[in-house]
Amino acid sequence: MGAALATVMETWGSAPRPVGSQLAISGSGEIMGSVSGGCVEGAVVVEAMDALEDGKPRILEYGVSDDEAFAVGLACGGTIRVLVEPLGAAINEELLSQLCDARRDRAAIAYVVNIDTWSRRLEPRGQEALEHRFIADKSGIDGAEFIAIHNPPLRLAVVGAVHIAQPLMVMARLAGFDAVLIDPREAFGAATRFEGESIIHDWPDEALEAHGLDARTGVITLSHDPKLDDPALKTALRSDAFYIGALGSTRTHAKRVARLEEMGFSSSDIERIHAPIGLNIGAKSPAEIAVSILAEITETLRNPV
Secondary structure (H helix, E strand, O other), X not given: OOEEEEEEEEEEEOOOOOOOOEEEEEOOOOEEEOOOOOOOHHHHHHHHHHHHHHOOOEEEEEEEOHHHHHHOOOOOOEEEEEEEEEEOOOEOHHHHHHHHHHHHOOOOEEEEEEOOOOOEEEEEOOOHHHHHHHHHOOOEEEOOEEEEEEOOOXXXXXXXXXXXXXXXXXXXXXXXXXXXXXXOOOOOOOOOOOOOOEXXXXXXXHHHHHHXXXXXXXXXXXXXXXXXXXXXXXXXXXXXXXXXXXXXXXXXXXXXXXXXXXXXXXXXXXXOEEOOOOOOOOOOOHHHHHHHHHHHHHHHHHOOO
16 A cells, blocks of 8 residues: 655745644555645645556645635744655665664764756765754755755653753743653652653662663753762763753852862763853743753754854
């Protein structure tokens, strides 16, 4: 029966879904994902069925009217171009397997299609020409090539089940992070205090090593207890974590710096730590502090120095 994959290539105006959004269509008409929030899915499915029959990819263009856009919660309409590719006939199994392997291994990779020749290839992160796309999570067209960015999902490890962690965990999930809370003190990291959250009750260094830290993972320490925060920071500083933040005043951080220097960390290593944590927005309440932390994490992710 096969399956086809539809991907948003370009958008103009207030398109319902961003470039890179995908819809998978099975040979029996089952669908998963979205390219337009419901505006043109039906038409894309019909085209996907035709692509499965003839084995040929195709590029579709749709105008989303203001009325259709309003029905899915947008103020006005726009235009989208959608690439439809039958799996097997267009995207061969080996390439698809490599793409899935990269996803499983949390490796950033770009799927590149030449829309003139229909040649396809995968490009791992590391090329300067594509780095801006990986940083911005921005798929798009360069010349005759459509570049679909496949970054690993974002993750956030929060050490210390304090009050600030309660709103922060919720906000992080809403912002697209797979967040995990780490605190060996079970009374603090109780499910009743953090309903529905992923909680690990191991010591922070052991938990972070088991969890795995990479360039799509952020680490923050909130416990204000060196016995918990320092092992976590030690592990994070030896990783590729894109963001490392620590709660505490300037005086508290000065003492932290001295301890880390005694552990052998250089000044350039320690400068990776955002402390005092969060953007200076005058935050007072736990929720406001959580906003400032998430804002700084986002700024670090999207606008790296």
